[in-house]
Amino acid sequence: MPRNSLAQSDLLPGVWREVCRHIEIEASTTAVARAVADHLPLRAVVILRADAESRTVETLACGTSRGGFTPGARTPPLPTATWQKLSKWLRTDEVIDTSSDEQAAWLRSVLPTGFEVDLLAGPLHSGRDSLGILVMVAPPGRPFSADDRELFRRLLEPLTVALENDGRLHELRSLREAAEADRQTLLSRLGRQDLNEDVVGARTGLKHVMERVELVANSDLPVLILGETGTGKEVVSRAIHTRSKRADGPFIRVNCGAIPAELVDSQLFGHEKGSFTGAAQQHQGWFERADRGTLFLDEIGELPLPAQVRLLRVLQDHQIERVGGKSPVHVDVRIVAATHRDLAAMAKDRTFREDLWYRVNVFPILLPTLRERLEDIPALVRHFAQRAATRFGLPAVEPTDSDLRLLSAYAWPGNIRELGAVIDRAAILGGGRSLAVDVALGLGRPQAPPPPASDQATLYEVIPESSVPLEAAPLIAEDEIVPLATAMRQHIERALASTRGRIEGQRGAAAILDINPHTLRARMRKLRIDPTRFRD
Structure with missing residues (x-):
């Protein structure tokens, strides 16, 4: 049997076994080099990658029997003409032998230093994708023969597969690292060590809510979570997801009120390339991204009526x-x-469409306000204090009994979201020594006299730079008569809480109070109300 036929019958199955056994290109190259050394005159087997972005060629892996080449070695950026010639060659099946080929000088000019020897080089490509270059270096004084070149040509396919496997492995690692980074960011935002931690208040103020969560979690029924702004609707929705059979799937949160009306369809359902101006490529919408998982539609009441029709169709079909x-x-x-x-x-x-209302209201869960679960304030404060310490790099501090009394006496129009913001502010003001709750609530210093009242509304909202904290509106009993300014302050704060600090627009506090937005701002300045306290 001719030498090359014998070599191919013995060598190629072994090369394929090694390629399938190893998924990292370094291990594959080393194993192939050992197998090839018994059949070919060989000093080294080298895999290189051509980087189109930097127009350089880099050594990825090296398997050697005698001598070696350094992985990580890279050429300087190649001239445009040289790079174009290299790119064209990488899409062919042409093997170059530097001992006899007239292209030897050109090939050495595109390789890192150390390749000024006799070698065989061939492109590694899959379809139209150029992956890299396979190089086999001959020992001194032993050039490759025609049989060697034929055998080398047959090695291009398995080593292309090895390089593809390595690329997929690195892509998976990158995706895993990105997912872990997103997870850590979410944990930091939620102030948790793990996403499966118990919901604060699950055995006290939220006991009835969590009982309903346990009832519905393992079904696929739509759930509608109702409650004032800041009561923890996203936390409860995540609890439903993590307790369901979809826990390993994606959890996607969409704020329906934050999507411009003209982009709702594209964001929810996706679009095809060229479907409208600016649609340069196909785009998956939130529904496709949430496939086999949970889609949390926050503020569903803000969806435009046309989008409600299409959402209803998705729920049905x-x-x-x-x-x-x-x-x-x-x-x-x-x-x-x-x-x-x-x-x-x-x-x-x-x-809001009545038929959609019946579809989403299959299993409603009503969340209590923070005013209705005062027994949870100590646990919530400790949770937010720990979160603040983690986020701001401060020592963890415990709230005092005096802190808890002050917090329990406050009205909390912004509910748990407002409590979290107050504890963040208290942690920063306390500097890691204590929680400055009284100052954070605006009760720790004598109040400066309010600025002179002005009947002339101004166009811009101006908050003076002052070290004097804002005064919190006290809780008013139903039968208690209080000064008009106190009642007005609490009424405006409730409106701001319901709109998350928004003043203008159809859903703003001014529209709810039936007052000109500029007049409302003037009254807010007079009453020392800061609308940013009610924003996300």
């Missing part, structure tokens, strides 16, 4: 159609919706 698409796409998504608005009244007023 479990299919979406991308903007500009011609065929439906099946999605397997569990819907959890939330709102602080009265959807039943909106359905009656025809500002």
Whole structure:
């Protein structure tokens, strides 16, 4: 049997075994070098990668029997003409032998230093994708023969697969690192060590809520979470997801009120390339991204009516159609919706579709306000204090009995979200020595006299730079008569809490109070109300 046929029958199956056994290119190259050394005159087997972004060639891996080449060695950026010639060659199956080929000088000019010897080089590519270069270096005084070149050509395919496997491995590692970074960011924002930690108050103020969560979690029924702004609707929705059979799938949160009306369809359902100006590529919407997981539609009452029609169709048929698409796409998504608005009244007023209301209101969960679960304030304060210490790099401090009394006496129009903001502020003001709760609530220093009242509303909202903290509105009993300024302050704060600090627009506090926005700002300045306390 001719030498090359014998070599191929013995060598190629062994090379494929080594390629399939190892997934990292360094291990594959070393194993292939050992196998090839018994059949070919060989000093080294080297895999290189051509980087189009930097126009350089880098040594990725080296398997040697005698001598070696350094992984990580890289050429300087190649001239444009040289790079274009290299790119063209990488899309061919042409093998170059520097001992006899007229392209030897050009090839050495595109390789890192150390390749000024006799070698065989061939492109590694999959379809139109150029992956790299395979190089086999001959020992001194032993050039490659025609049989060697033929055998080298047959090694290009398995080593292309080895390089593809290595690329997929690094891509998975990058995705895993990105996912872990997102997870750590979320844990930091939630102030937790683990996403499966118990919800604060699960055995006290939220006991009834968590009982309903346990009842519905393992089904695929739509859930509607109702409650004032800041009561923890996202936390409860995550609790439903982590206790469900979809816990290993994605959890996607969408703030329906933050999506411009003209972009709702594209964001929720995706779009095809070229479906509208600026659609440069296909885009997956939130429903597709949440496939086999949970889609949390926060503030569902803010969806425009046309989008409500399409959402209803998805809930009925479990299919979406991308903007500009011609065929439906099946999605397997569990819907959890939330709102602080009265959807039943909106359905009656025809500002929310009645049929969609019946679809999402299959299993409602009503969250209590913080005023209704005062027994949870100590645990919540400790939780937020620990979160603040982690986020701001401060020593962890415990609240005092005096701190807890002050916090329990406050009205909390912004509920748990406002409590978290107050504890963050108290932790910073305390400097890691204590929680300056009284100052954070605006009770720790004598109040300066308010600025002179002005009947002339101004166009811009101006908050004076002052070290004097803002005064918190006290809780007013139903039968208690208080000064008009106190009652007005609390009434405006409730409106701001319901709109998350928004003043203007159809959903702003000014519209709720039926007052000109500029006049409202003037009164807020007079009453020393800071709207940023009510914003996310």
